[in-house]
Amino acid sequence: MLVTPCIFILLLSCASAYKTIIDVLSEDARFSTLIYHIQRQRLVPYINRLPRGTLFAPDNDAFARCDRKDITKTMLLYHLLPDPMRIDEFHHDQILESLYVRPGFLGSGDPGQHLKVQQHGNTIWINQAKIISKDIPVNRQTYIHVVNRVLEPPPSIETILRRINKDIYQWMDKISMSSLLSQPRPFTIFFSRQSFFTKFNSVEASYLSSSYGQKDLFQVLSFAVVEDVIYANNISSAETHYKTLSGEPLSIKRSGETIAVNEVAMVQHDLLAENGVIHVLDQPLIPDSLTFNVRKYLYGLNATKFVSMMDAHHLSDYLTNDDEWYTFLVPPNHVIDEDDIPENAKTYWLQYHLAAGQWTTEYLRNGMLLKTEFQSDLLKGAPQRLPVHMTDHPSGLSLSFGQSSVMNDPIMLGKNVIYRIAAPLTMPYDLFSSLVVDLNLSTFIATLYVSGVVDKLKDAQGITLFAPTNDAFDQLGLVAKYLLHPSGRTDLQHVLQFHAAKELQYSQDMKEYVIDVPTFASDSLHIVGYEDGRIAIGSNRQQMGKVIEKDILVKNGVVHKIDQVQIPLSQVQITHHHLLLGAGANIMQEVLKQTGLIEVLGPDIVLLAPTDKAFASMDLDVLFNDSEQLERVAKMHIVNSRDVDRQLENKKGVEYATRLSEYDKVIIRNAGHGELMVEVKGNPTGHHARVIGRGTISGNKRFLKGDYGPLAGGVLEIDTVLTPIRRGLFGLPWGWSLTIISAAAILFAGALGATGYLIYNWWKRWHGGYETIPDSENTPDNTE
CATH class of the missing domain: 2.30.180.10 (FAS1 domain)
Structure with missing residues (x-):
């Protein structure tokens, strides 16, 4: 009988010694506000039933500092841990699990929302709240730690990113990825403290930020997302691979205190979210699968019209082909008017803006002719050429293709080169539309029409025309007038056809060569190309004219201006x-x-x-x-x-x-x-x-x-x-002849008179006898 009362008294004393969290809080005036909110949210029975645990109890001052006045049930549960933890059991970067459970948010098993412990010296912080009083016992399996702030459950990853990294958030929002990260699913995000655009040049960044780059943008951003919760203290020294939202793996490895993700250092870890965790890296993560081709770069350059035309005319392979080498000459959208391009010529127009090969400025030369991808039937399947003009100025290199100048430095992309040009390229006109505007060839054009040769040359394919200038025809003088005479029509046809070679001969093809090329006349043209670029042509090695202007491109060939009309000697004989x-x-x-x-x-x-x-x-x-x-x-x-x-x-x-x-x-x-x-x-x-x-x-x-x-x-x-x-004696004019005759008669008469006078004197002396004239020395002096 005495045993039973003793047992009862013992049990009663034990019952009176057992306390709950509510009991301890109620006994301390510091927690009156906390008791109020617990009672208001009807959590007293729930907390009293807890057999064990830990409470982070905000004091009244903490509630007074709290911006939120609607203290919810979930907020209160977030202050409770299911296990007892003394202050000496906390350590830096420790992750704690609360009794606030959001099903599905943190993965299978529905773990409670997490808290993060940080220790600075002897001070312990739980999230952003400092423990100001520790180890208040409730019972042997329950402890209370007083904190100076009310703990708030972490928001979603989407909300955190919106707050702390607006750059990455706006791009995630652009591709609707932000809404994905607010779903009740577990995620781990590895984002960089630098903008991920630092890994891309301006063209790539422009493409990724455009509507055309959303798929690749999702690939870049989702590469930093793992569909699981990975806390830093779960990362070991063994390299571990995790599948990302993009489908590609990430490798994570700890080396001492350093954690690297794909060899990129983690500079901040464990930013808690209700549906996962965020880690901050030193640099952005870029998936290896992300590649850039010409199409993407043209989108980045806003050359969307050019791309859409390439697609519409079945030339898309040029934009994605990584095996061949091409040079792209791309005009901006605002200068392309598709209505100006005939529908049946658009494919050729596009191909004329493409050149085979990687033609950087290092390999271009002034006056060279690029082979475009436009392989014309009018050239017998040969590629139409595109002239290059280069000039060195003190301010830099001036470069243009055809008549269109290059606006910026070329863009290298693998094996391809992209030049941005100011205006669309003008394709070569037909032969006579090209030449008729050249006033220095007006005589040549006129002779082509007069002779009827014009139609033959228009319809010819792959020709080289050597066009004499007006000065060249002027040098012919009367020969030219004869050729334009109705009776010279046949000879004129021979002469003109002699200037048209039946094969393509660009200036660079004739350099340093001596060749004979067949013409539309029966004779061949003799061509001599010199190392310095001079070119001479003629009907033989003697009659050679000079090419004075080279490579005038036309639809069906090329024209060179020459300074001398050539005559086919076997067909044309000028008399x-x-x-x-x-x-x-x-x-x-x-x-x-x-x-x-x-x-x-x-x-x-x-x-x-x-x-x-x-x-x-x-x-x-x-x-x-x-x-x-x-x-x-x-x-x-x-x-x-x-x-x-x-x-x-x-x-x-x-x-x-x-x-x-x-x-x-x-x-x-x-x-x-x-x-x-x-x-x-x-x-x-x-x-x-x-x-x-x-x-x-x-x-x-x-x-x-x-x-x-x-x-x-x-x-x-x-x-x-x-x-x-009129001539007389000795072939002299009659006047001189008469003068000579008169002078001769006078001389004759004078000579005749002188002769007669001498004869007369002789006769007179002979007829009168001879009388000696005495010598004065032998005559006696009569005075003596």
């Missing part, structure tokens, strides 16, 4: 008759015909051909009825130039014998300014003739050298008829 046709000297032709002198006009004969207007001042009926005078006039205009040097710099002129006689000569002199004058020697009262046209025949050796000068065999068109002098 005096042809030159007279060119001069329109019809009367002179009739004179030669009636006198039969047309046969004497050989390769070294210069024919002085008066114009029809010059003959108008004469009575032609009288002239043609006087065969002797007609022949004299004709012969007076025929000069033999053989073995006569050109000495026209001497303004006194050079004498040339005519066909009339060795005495009948003409004087040709240089009157200055390229003008020649002709006069009849010995006829000071005669009119001087002015040379108004010149032409050289084919058979003359100077013609073979391309020398169309006035003393080569041919025709000099003059504006006055040369009148031969």
Whole structure:
């Protein structure tokens, strides 16, 4: 009987000695505000049932400093740990699990929201709250630690990033990744204290921030996200791989106090979030799978029109091909007007902006021709060329392709080069649209249309046209006029077709070569290219002209301007008759015909051909009825130039014998300014003739050298008829002849008179006898 009361008393004393957290808090006035909120959230029964645990108890001052007035149940539970922990059990960077559970937020098993311990000297901090009173016992398995701030459960990763790193948050928000990170799923985020754009150049950053780069932007940002919660104290010295949200693995390894993620140092760890943890790295993490191609760079350069056109015309492979080498010439959006480009030419237009090879400024040269990707049928499948213009200035290099200047430095991307150009490239026009605007080729263009050769050259494929300048045609003189004469049409066609080679010959192809190329005439053109860039062409090695402007690109080939018209010698033979046709000297032709002198006009004969207007001042009926005078006039205009040097710099002129006689000569002199004058020697009262046209025949050796000068065999068109002098004795003019005869008669008469006088005196002496004249020395002196 006595045993039972003793047991009862013992049990009663034990019951009265057992306390709960609520009991201890209620006994201390510092926690009145805490008791109030516990009671208000109806947590007294829950806390009283806890068999063990740890409470971080904010005092009244902590609540007074708390900005939040709506202390929730979850906030109060966040102050409770399920296990008893004394102050000496805390250590720096320790992660504690609270009784506040958010299902799914921290992974399987639904662990409670975490707190982080930080220790600085003897001071212990729980999150941002300092423990100001420690180890208040409740019972043997429960302790209270007083903190100076109310603990708030961590927000989501999305919220934390928005607060502490607006840069990365705005890009995550751009691709809707921020909403993903607020979901009730566990994540670990490794973000850099530097902007992740520091790993990219301006073009790449522009691409990633554009609407076209969102997929790659997600790849970059998700590479820093692991779908699990990884706290720093869980990282071991053994390298561990974790699968990221992008699908690629991250390697994490501890080395002493240093933690590295993909060999990037972790500078801050364990920023707690309700759905995971955030770690701060020294540099951004960039996935190896992220690559940049031309397409992405063009998006970054905002050349979106160019890209969309490439896609629309099935040229996308150029933008993603990493195996070939290409140079891209890309105009900006605002200068591209697709309506200006014919639909059937857009593919060619795009290909003309691409060149095979990695053409950096190091390899470009002024005047070179790039082979574009436009392989034209009009060039027999050869690539259309693009001229390069480079000039060194004190301020730097000036570079343009065609007529479009380069705006910035080239961008190197693997094997590719991208140039940003100010305007779209202009593709070569058709042959005559290109040449008709060149006033220095107007004569050549006119002859092409007059001859009918124009259509043949328009339709030709892969040709090289050597276009003589207007000066070159002027040098031909009467030859050019003959070729434009209706009767010279066939010869004109031969001449023009001789200037069109049947194959492409760009200047760089002709350099340092001696070649013969087939033409649309039967003859081949002889081409000599010199090391210094000079190019000479001709019908043979003697008659060579010079290329004075190179590489004028046209749709179906290339044009070079030359300084001399070339004559195909096997097809075109220029005669005096042809030159007279060119001069329109019809009367002179009739004179030669009636006198039969047309046969004497050989390769070294210069024919002085008066114009029809010059003959108008004469009575032609009288002239043609006087065969002797007609022949004299004709012969007076025929000069033999053989073995006569050109000495026209001497303004006194050079004498040339005519066909009339060795005495009948003409004087040709240089009157200055390229003008020649002709006069009849010995006829000071005669009119001087002015040379108004010149032409050289084919058979003359100077013609073979391309020398169309006035003393080569041919025709000099003059504006006055040369009148031969009437001659008497010894081939002298009649006036001189009469003077000589008169003088001779007078001399004869004088001589005859003197002779008669002498004879008379002799006869007189003989008839009167001989009388000796005494010598004064032998005569006696009569005075004696």
